[in-house]
Amino acid sequence: MSEPVQSFPEISPGPGVLRQVLADAPELMVVSFRFEAGAIGALHDHPHVQSTFVESGRYRFFLDDETFEVGPGDSFVIPSGARHGCECLEAGRLVDCFTPRRDDFL
Template identity: 30%
Template sequence: MFRKRSTEGYASKLKDTEQKTLVYGEKTLMVEFKLKKGSILPRHSHPYEQTGYLISGHIILSIGETKYDVYPGDSWCILSELEHSAEIIEDAVAIEIFSPAREDYLVEVSDEEMIR
């Protein structure tokens, strides 16, 4: 799957957070997150392995009992079922990949946006 860049298609599942599924396959799914300064991503866990990369901004990421000061260019991998949360210190953009692909994040992609 190839998807053309678009400024449309963002959804808000949490306050002050926008997300957009970029592409997905049988085993992985990639999402862009736009995170607003001052927001909190509550502590949670899920059955997906989650690998991420911070494009811009500043966040404090808690994985298990460890806190990380995350800046652009930093990356992480959160194993499945491991509790994690984030505090957004500055407006931020992150790219994350989930494996297996999260069914709750699957979206229809228009023919204009995608080339198979």
């Protein structure tokens, strides 16, 4: 028998941003981030490897010394320890996967 699906609340880590854990296990976590146009994902780093899929919207990403723009259907990987953040150019949603999971999001 499988365990019931856990529902996580949406929280606002910053102005114009909503975060919701979609699924988690010790080895992997899937998280939705909804951004309003102009919202900022603050520069930060963490030991987790992160993959990002752009479901909708347009974003300018900052990854270490690199800057690039992404839109619907784009995806990329952020290595462990890399300093990164983004600016939302057009409202939308990002889906991030982290390995291992981010216990600070629970």
